Amino acid sequence: MMAALIFAVSLATLLMFFVSYCRSLVAASSRHPLSAEVRDVTGINAVASAGDYRRVVQLLQLCPERQEDRSGLQAVSIYHSFLTAARQLSAWVVPSLRSWTEQEQAGCAYFAAAALDRRIAYSREMLAQQDNL
Amino acid sequence: MPGPIDLIIWFLGTAFELAFVVCSLARKSFLRYFFLNLYLLLSTTASIGRFFILWRYGQSSDQYMYFYFYSDALLTVALFVALISLYSHVLGELRAGEYVKWGAVFLLLGTAGFSYAVVAQSANRLSTSFAYELSQNLYFVGLVLTYILWGAVLKLRETRTRPVQIILSLGLYFSGYAASYALANFSGKHSIIQYICPALGCFLPLSWSLTMLRYTDESRLVPAQLVAVPR
Numbered sequence: 001m002m003a004a005l006i007f008a009v010s011l012a013t014l015l016m017f018f019v020s021y022c023r024s025l026v027a028a029s030s031r032h033p034l035s036a037e038v039r040d041v042t043g044i045n046a047v048a049s050a051g052d053y054r055r056v057v058q059l060l061q062l063c064p065e066r067q068e069d070r071s072g073l074q075a076v077s078i079y080h081s082f083l084t085a086a087r088q089l090s091a092w093v094v095p096s097l098r099s100w101t102e103q104e105q106a107g108c109a110y111f112a113a114a115a116l117d118r119r120i121a122y123s124r125e126m127l128a129q130q131d132n133l
Numbered sequence: 134m135p136g137p138i139d140l141i142i143w144f145l146g147t148a149f150e151l152a153f154v155v156c157s158l159a160r161k162s163f164l165r166y167f168f169l170n171l172y173l174l175l176s177t178t179a180s181i182g183r184f185f186i187l188w189r190y191g192q193s194s195d196q197y198m199y200f201y202f203y204s205d206a207l208l209t210v211a212l213f214v215a216l217i218s219l220y221s222h223v224l225g226e227l228r229a230g231e232y233v234k235w236g237a238v239f240l241l242l243g244t245a246g247f248s249y250a251v252v253a254q255s256a257n258r259l260s261t262s263f264a265y266e267l268s269q270n271l272y273f274v275g276l277v278l279t280y281i282l283w284g285a286v287l288k289l290r291e292t293r294t295r296p297v298q299i300i301l302s303l304g305l306y307f308s309g310y311a312a313s314y315a316l317a318n319f320s321g322k323h324s325i326i327q328y329i330c331p332a333l334g335c336f337l338p339l340s341w342s343l344t345m346l347r348y349t350d351e352s353r354l355v356p357a358q359l360v361a362v363p364r
Contacts, residue, residue, distance in 0.1 A: 003319035006273050007312055013276055014308035020283070020359060021301040027354040028294050028347075071343055 022079035025072050026107040032114040035121075042113050050105035053080055056112040063119035064126070073115055080108045135192065142331040147180045149338035156345035165350070168218035169299070172211045173338055179204040202268070209271045213241055216278055216303065222296050223285055237278070244274045269314035276307040287359060294352035295344055297359065302340035309333045 039045055042056050060073070087101040135143070150173040157163040157170050183201060190196040220233045245267060282300055291297055313329040 003269065003315045006269060007315035007319065010273065010276060010308045010312035010315060013280060014305065014312060017279075017283075017301055017304035017308055021298070021305060023359055024294070024297050024301055024354065027359060028298075028352065030355065031353075068343065068346060071339065072347075 019079070019082075022075055023104075023107075025076055026104075026111045029111045029114040030107070032117065034113055035117050037120065038113055038117045042116065044110065044113050048106045048109035048113060050102040050109065052109035053105055053112060056109055056116060060112060060116050060119065063116065064123050066115075066119055066122050069115045069118065073112065076108050076111050080105060083108070135187075139327070139331065142335060143180070143184070146331060146335040146338065147177055149335055149342060150174075150177045150180070153338045153342040153345065156342045160345050160349070162345065162350065166218075166299075168215040169341065172208070172215040173341075175211050176208055176334075176338075179208055202265070206267055206271070209268065209275070210241065213237060213271075213275060213278075216275060216282070219296065219300055219303070220278075220282055220285075223282060223289065223291060223300075240274055240278070241271075244270045265314065265318060269311065269318055272307055272311040272314055276304070276311050279304040279307050292353040292355070293350070294348045294354050295350060297354065298344040298348070299341055302337055302344070305340075306333055306337040309336075 034042075034044065041059060042052060044052055044056075057077070083101045083104050087098055090097040090101075153173050154163070154170050157166055163170055182204065183197070186194075186197050186200050217233060217237045220237075224233060247270060249267075279300065283304060285291075286297060286300060310330065310333055313326055313333070317326050
C-alpha cells in the first residue's frame with residue numbers, strides 16, 4: 001500500500017519536474033537575442049509561434065552539431081512531443097489548454113532558434129580556424 | 134558479471150561524475166558547490182569499490198549485495214547533505230540555515246527508524262529488505278525535500294540559472310529513483326532497479342555537468358517563465 005502510494009506520487013512529481021526542467025531550459029534561452037540571419041532564415045522576428053518548431057529543427061539538422069546543445073535539444077524535443085500529445089488529448093476536455101500548449105511550443109521554437117544561432121556562430125568559428133591554418 | 138550494456142552505462146555514469154568535478158574546478162565553482170562535488174567524488178569511489186567486489190566475488194555474492202545496498206544508503210545520506218547545501222544556497226538570505234540543518238537530521242533519522250520498524254514487524258527479517266525499504270523511503274523523503282525546495286525557489290523568485298537547474302535535475306533524479314524502488318517493492322521484481330537506476334545515475338552528473346558548462350554564476354532567467362500557470 002505504502003509502496004503503491006509512493007509510486008503514484010513519485011510519477012506525478014517526475015512529470016512536474018520534467019516540465020519545469022524543460023521550461024527552465026527554454027527560459028534560459030529566452031534572453032538570447034537572435035541574429036538577423038537566423039531571424040531571416042527562420043521567419044521568427046520578435047516572437048516565435050508554435051508552428052515554427054519543426055522548421056527550425058530541420059534547419060538545425062543542416063548545421064554541424066555542438067555537443068553542449070545536444071541533451072538540451074533532446075529534452076526540449078521530448079517536451080514538444082509531450083505538449084503535442086497533451087494538446088490532442090485535451091482538445092475535447094479542456095479547450096483552454098490549447099492556448100497554453102501553443103505558447104509553450106512557441107517557447108520550444110525560440111529555444112531551437114537560439115541553438116541554431118549558436119550552431120551557425122560555431123560553424124563560422126570553425127571555418128575561420130581552418131582558414132587560419 | 135553484468136552484460137556489456139550494463140558495464141557501458143556504469144562506466145559512463147562514473148565518467149560523468151568525474152566530469153562534474155572537473156567542470157566545477159575549471160569553472161572555479163568547486164568550493165561554491167562543495168557538497169555536490171563531495172557527493173560525486175564519494176559516488177565515484179563507491180563505483181570503483183563495487184566494480185572490484187563484483188570482479189572478485191561475482192554479482193550474486195552476498196559481499197556484492199551488501200556492499201551495493203549499504204554503499205547506496207551511505208551515498209543517499211551524502212546526497213541529502215548536498216541537498217541541504219542547496220537549501221542554504223536558496224535560503225541563504227533568510228538566515229534559516231540552522232533550522233534547515235536540524236530539520237534534515239531529524240527527517241533522516243526518522244526515516245531510518247521508520248524503515249527499520251516496518252521491516253522488523255515482518256516475519257522475514259532480512260537486512261536486504263531493510264536496505265530496499267530504507268532506500269525507497271529515503272529517496273521519497275529526498276523527493277519531498279526537493280519539492281519543498283522547488284516551492285521555495287518559485288516563492289522567492291530565484292533567478293540564478295545554475296541552482297534552478299541543479300535543483301530540477303535533482304528532483305527528476307529523486308522522483309525516478311523513488312518510483313523505481315517503490316515499483317520494485319510492490320511488484321517484487323527487483324530487476325527493475327538494475328536497469329533504471331544506473332541510467333538515472335548517469336543522468337544526474339551529466340545534467341549537472343552541462344549546467345556548469347553552459348551557465349556561469351551570473352546567468353539569470355526570468356522567474357515568471359518557470360511557473361506553468363503565469364501569476
